[in-house]
Amino acid sequence: MPFLMAKYMPDRDNQIEAFLKSCGWQQADRSILADDASARRYLRLTDGDRRSILMDAPPAEMSVMPFLRIARYLTRLGFSAPEIIAEDPILGLVLMEDFGDDTYNRVLQSNLEQETELYALAVDAISSLHRLPEETTILPGIVDYSENILLEEVSRFLLWFVPATMGEALTPTSSDEFRTLWADALKPVYSQPRTLVLRDFHIDNLIYLENRDGARRCGMLDFQDAVVGAGAYDLMSLLEDARRDIEQNLIIDMRQRYFQNMNMAAAERDAFDTAYAILGAQRHTKIIGLFTRLCVQDAKPAYLVHIPRVWRLLEQSLCHPALTDLKTWFDIHIPEHNRGIPPQLAEKYK
16 A cells, blocks of 8 residues: 655645545545544545545644554455555555445444344454454554553543542542552452454444344444453443443353354363453443543544443443442542533533
């Protein structure tokens, strides 16, 4: 694929024009796709029978290099990640294959009868990745999902949700206890088999590619934050979705499908279940903080509506015996009536 170095121009529109001209897409019609929960934006380009997607990622905010590396890596491994048509990493511009509009979310909104099929495809895709040997799946240079990262993520709950809901931060002693309890609770996760964790493996980032074969019908997006860690994280991210309620019977069936695909013994399942619950609690805690930040700092209140669901998922995860001490901390410091959308934000954006 060509590496295109557009001449630097201070005006973003001019940078995009020069980039598209350099790769022969300057005449294409453009339409804005849905907002991302980051500084990225996406444009669909249409030029006759040709279609592509332009990722516009301001380089001062982020690098597109992780996306490019992992997209090409997943493609080489036989998974459906977008093919890269052209790129300018310096300017944060990527032109890539257009997978179309059939996100899992959109398909399910129009035809719920496909729910089992779509989730089965996603489980087959992620278990196919997890079945590969570690030396194959772990791309050199991808960072570990380390204690430092995991603790930084849950600390967003203290930084954003707590003051937005309680009116002030917790005491340093209570905050330190929160982090200490998390550090202890996370220990079983590190003994799990290591694999490439896509990290945002859920229905808004999956595309139904009807004309492909097998698990390749599950198109993958938004994997630039991938890390090396426990595969339980991606299965949990799919089945404990912050944006969608999933029937318990479907969750049970999909977990069983994953276990069968992985040929997992009973003892392995017990350790997996523990990691699944711990990482579920970690992700839900992080997301409650993240959705609050997106509203307070980035003026994106649309995510607030999901906070009550994420609280329910967090409470469910905290019932696991491995998280008893953390459950006690939450019960003491965040009483039940504070487990929802921060009242001031709910009032402001009602």
